[in-house]
Amino acid sequence: MDTTATTPSQALTIPAGPRSYQGSCHCGAVRFEATTDLGAGGSRCNCSVCTKVSQMGGIVKPEAFKLWSGEEALSVTSGAVAPAAATSARPAA
Numbered sequence: 001m002d003t004t005a006t007t008p009s010q011a012l013t014i015p016a017g018p019r020s021y022q023g024s025c026h027c028g029a030v031r032f033e034a035t036t037d038l039g040a041g042g043s044r045c046n047c048s049v050c051t052k053v054s055q056m057g058g059i060v061k062p063e064a065f066k067l068w069s070g071e072e073a074l075s076v077t078s079g080a081v082a083p084a085a086a087t088s089a090r091p092a093a
Contacts, residue, residue, distance in 0.1 A: 014038045018064075030070030034060045 016039045024031045042058040044050070050057075 025070070025073075029073040031068040033066045033068060035064040036060050 016037075018035050018037045020033055020035045021038075022031070022033050036058060038058075042056040044056055049055075
């Protein structure tokens with residue numbers, strides 16, 4: 001069964017069942033693929049960064065995640081903006 005989410009500007013149909021999705025960091029240095037079931041839901045972070053970009057997150061098991069490029073550009077951070085440890089791309093020099 002497909003799940004439809006409606007935003008003020010558009011309707012989004014989320015396919016049922018696990019599917020693979022490709023993504024990257026903003027600058028493109030880190031590229032990855034994750035297999036997940038978006039229809040199962042996710043979590044919403046209310047920090048200022050995630051709220052601004054309407055980000056939703058989820059946890060993916062290690063075997064469902066592939067890092068294609070950019071491992072050298074990753075860093076682990078923890079702090080006021082991201083209370084839990086988070087892995088992100090380092091800013092470009």
